Amino acid sequence: MPSDPLFDSQESLVDRKKILSYTRILNHLFEHGSNSIAKLAKEIHTSVPSVTAMLDELKQHEWVREKGASKTKSGRRPVNYGINGSKKVALVLDINLYETNFIFINLNNEIITKTSFEIDLEKETYLKEIIREVDQLLKINDQPWAIGISAPGLIETESGLNYTHQNLNKENKSLALVLEEKYKLHVFNINDTRASLLGEHHYGLARNKKNVLLVNLDWGVGLGILHNGQIVEGAAGFAGELGHVQVYPDGELCACGKIGCLETVASASTIVRKAKAGLKEGKATSLNQENKDLFLSDVIAAAINGDEFSIDIIYEVGRELGKGLAMAVHLFNPETIIIDGILKNAGDLIVSTVKQSINKYCLVPFKQNLDVIISPLGDDAKVYGTKSFVFKKMMEYYAN
Incomplete structure (x- = not known):
């Protein structure tokens, strides 16, 4: 495995403690951006001389670099340090x-x-x-x-x-x-x-927030949970499978083998399936009925351009999704819900219907000041x- 010279020496207890301090500094700078020596010393509970010496060594190994001076009202401005992004x-x-x-x-x-x-x-x-x-x-x-x-x-x-x-x-x-x-x-x-939630937590709409849900509207439905500032994984790492919560006991068979999962009524697969069924029934729509290959992007584009048939399908999916999310809102009481996944391309068509459904099925105290938004980060x-x-x-x- 590739190693790094800074972390190679683990021969003594002193070496191991020093390496642990290096990683604590790097983790802090990575998560919080640049910081001064004094603030770093306070954050990692180490003396200023010790942090100064460690930063010098981290600079020599090109892990950190100076990021400019902090703004102060008077006196000498402290130098900030940050991760050297090109290091790895x-x-x-x-x-x-x-x-x-x-x-x-x-x-x-x-x-x-x-x-x-x-x-x-x-x-x-x-x-x-x-x-x-x-x-x-x-x-x-x-x-x-x-x-x-x-x-x-x-x-x-x-x-x-x-x-x-x-x-x-x-x-x-x-x-x-x-x-x-x-x-x-x-x-x-x-x-x-x-x-996606980790990306939003570090760089996007979940930054500096403690309670956020991210719903991944793709060919299935996944849920990322940020609760009290920590991303919830569960005992085995399976937390957040909202798509396999049963919403219709007499519903359709899901790909997982269960009946009536949320994914059967609220996913990209649902939209394509409903659109194909409607075309087969001869529904009035601007979708090309002679095209054997119907894609999700076709339905979304038609809806954005005002096709009533396509709008109705996306509305139904948004309504069902909102029902499922209402359960998650009652469980986790988030301040923000981020819409992610391929269905985010439907924009306000999906967001507005999800909001309406949450408004209908959530208790009033839970939906007050609750934002439902699409992140500008997108797939990034x-x-x-x-x-x-x-x-x-x-x-x-x-x-x-």
Whole structure:
């Protein structure tokens, strides 16, 4: 595994304590941005001379750099220090149901390269094709610091196994472990919805907030939960599977094998399925009825352009989603709900109907001052969050 000279020496207790202090400084700067020596000393409960010495060493190893002086009313202005964003580059695998993105990104969220690969996640050869693509990318890019994998489905925290998409596992090994053994790099798995929430927490609409829900409206429905400033994972890492809460006991069969899950009435798959059924029945619509391949983007575009049939479908999905979210609002009492995923492209068509439904099904005290918004970060939130997850895990590795 690639190492860093700053963290190599762990021979004595003093060395280990010093390395632990390095990681605490770096974690603080990563999460909070630049800070002065005095404030850092206060935050990590260490003396000013000790922090000064450690910052000097971190500067020598190019982990931190000076970020300018703080504004003060009088006296000498203290110098602020921050993470050197170009120090490390991570490779992020952003896995979606029908497309996988390979992104090299530095600690400043600057994307070095991005490659998209269209392949169905349920395809049996998925793992082989992904590894072949990583092989090619590592030949033309410098070796990354580590790899972060964002993927949909139930991902167990300890093993990294994906219980929803079995093609991401090989012989009871997670994709992360398979790549780690092959490339001798640190590789970490995170659920895609949780990655998006982590990105929002560090860089977006959940920054400086303590209670936020992020609903991932994709081909399924995922829920990211920020509760009292902490992202909720659950005992095994499965927290937030809102899409598999039963809302209709006599409803349709879900892909998970259960009946009447929220995903059967409130997802991108629902919209496409309803649109195809309506076309088959001869409903009046501006959608091209001769086109055998109907895509979600077609329905959203038609709705935005005023097609009543398409608007009604999105309205129904938003209404059902709002019902499901009302349960989550009553459980977690959030200050903000962030709409993410492919359905965010429907904009106010989906947000307004979700708001109406929450307004109808939530108790008054819960919906007062509750914002329902689409993040301007969009798909970048997931990439930024995965990179942040990699940073956190690498700091844990150095500390231990």
